[in-house]
Amino acid sequence: MSETAQPAGPGRPKDPAKREAILAAAKTLFLGNGYEGSSMEAIAAEAGVSKLTLYSHFKDKEALFCAAVQATCEQRLPSSLFHPAPELPIEQALGALATAFWSLVSSPESIGLHRLMITVAPQNPDMSRLFYEAGPQRVLQDTRQFLQVATSRGQLQVTDALKAAEHFCSLVKGLNHFHQLIGHSGPLDEAQLREHIADVVALFIRAYRP
Amino acid sequence: MSETAQPAGPGRPKDPAKREAILAAAKTLFLGNGYEGSSMEAIAAEAGVSKLTLYSHFKDKEALFCAAVQATCEQRLPSSLFHPAPELPIEQALGALATAFWSLVSSPESIGLHRLMITVAPQNPDMSRLFYEAGPQRVLQDTRQFLQVATSRGQLQVTDALKAAEHFCSLVKGLNHFHQLIGHSGPLDEAQLREHIADVVALFIRAYRP
DNA sequence: TTTTTACTATACCGGCCGGTATAAATATTC
DNA sequence: GAATATTTATACCGGCCGGTATAGTAAAAA
Numbered sequence A, B: 001m002s003e004t005a006q007p008a009g010p011g012r013p014k015d016p017a018k019r020e021a022i023l024a025a026a027k028t029l030f031l032g033n034g035y036e037g038s039s040m041e042a043i044a045a046e047a048g049v050s051k052l053t054l055y056s057h058f059k060d061k062e063a064l065f066c067a068a069v070q071a072t073c074e075q076r077l078p079s080s081l082f083h084p085a086p087e088l089p090i091e092q093a094l095g096a097l098a099t100a101f102w103s104l105v106s107s108p109e110s111i112g113l114h115r116l117m118i119t120v121a122p123q124n125p126d127m128s129r130l131f132y133e134a135g136p137q138r139v140l141q142d143t144r145q146f147l148q149v150a151t152s153r154g155q156l157q158v159t160d161a162l163k164a165a166e167h168f169c170s171l172v173k174g175l176n177h178f179h180q181l182i183g184h185s186g187p188l189d190e191a192q193l194r195e196h197i198a199d200v201v202a203l204f205i206r207a208y209r210p
Numbered sequence C: 001t002t003t004t005t006a007c008t009a010t011a012c013c014g015g016c017c018g019g020t021a022t023a024a025a026t027a028t029t030c
Numbered sequence D: 001g002a003a004t005a006t007t008t009a010t011a012c013c014g015g016c017c018g019g020t021a022t023a024g025t026a027a028a029a030a
Helices: A016-033 A040-047 A051-057 A061-076 A090-105 A108-123 A125-134 A136-152 A161-181 A190-208 B016-033 B040-047 B051-057 B061-076 B090-105 B108-123 B125-134 B136-152 B161-181 B190-208
Strands: none
Touching (some): A016 A051, A016 A061, A016 A108, A040 A051, A040 A061, A061 A108, A061 A125, A090 A108, A090 A136, A090 A161, A090 A190, A108 A125, A108 B108, A125 A136, A136 A161, A161 A190, A161 B136, A161 B161, A161 B190, A190 B161, A190 B190, B016 B040, B016 B051, B016 B061, B016 B108, B040 B051, B040 B061, B061 B108, B061 B125, B090 B136, B090 B161, B090 B190, B108 B125, B108 B161, B125 B136, B136 B161
16 A cells, blocks of 8 residues: 555656655644644645646545545654563653653644544544554554563563553643643643643552562 | 513514524434524424524524523523432432533533533633533533532541532543544443443542542 | 656636525414 | 404525535656
């Protein structure tokens, strides 16, 4: 399914830079204004490209949208979220994990992506599935593995690591993520974030200490 | 601001039943298909009413939308969510609270309302504020009060009751609420729900026992 | 150079939708 | 009954937008 090749015969080849520009513009506008709120005209203008070029690179609006979502997902998860550092005490390791997770889910682009998926889900279940497996699913598995390792080291006592990972992620997201989704307040500042993470980590350790 | 009165002089009075029908239709369609996905024509048809009658009862689409959201919020929070029963052991009291909260936030209408607010928030911050204060805010305050009472009785040891209430609500919503928002899976069945609540309550008590 | 293809500019089509206009019918007060 | 106001049915306007058509220009392969 890789469109990267232009094996092609005679004629002018497609400019990959234009494709990138279109994709970048689509990501920006879709994440900022939603699906319905982003017209193909506007995306073409933002990309500095003619409208017909859009349709030459992407079949229609939905195909462009899928490509943009896919690219966003891939770009936002560079590799594995977190590899537990064996030497850290459990408070600090959990704190680092929480911080990494937070910065992943609370950025404006991430909030925009969440909004987009939540809006689009009813009409497009496979897209939300793609998003979930590329994003939340992987984070959850990483967290579960971390908790298993910590348990095997005697740092925690977790019986169902997957459920515990769910709890941990829910706690870290907390109320502020919801606030941001409904536009009720902005992200936490640094001090609030530190306090929130310390609070969550302490709670979690109290609940799962050996 | 009550429009209930028709004090009026001569002429045919407005039929309040039609207003109700319009509002009911608007609630159904907006919650099911979103704002853009619900045309005024469709709402009129659903209400069994002429399009112009719509515009005679509500200034424009946005006004109708506001009224529908407001009515939905009021209807979904009959009074106070929960009054702690003094005689129950803490596990059962927390379990009852969690169950009530869950049934409030995980119903299809509630999921639809959440989707709606999340979609509409960027363009309409005051609406999301209205929603938050009528819904989540009140639930949070009820939970906080419950935790304070439980602490004063020595059943729990909570220092910051508001933060603890946030944690509790986050845990109860958990992953499944998110799943439903992005259309990745349906609601929990009864057995899963019971297990989830038992798990969350146990975790919470381990973290906040005296 | 010739051919083939990408790209631009512009205009256009068709559909959907929010909102209005018109005219007739109906219900209620005076 | 007269006056007033709601309701209905229908048609229409104007704008936005996804997608296409046309015609011309630029660039790369043959």
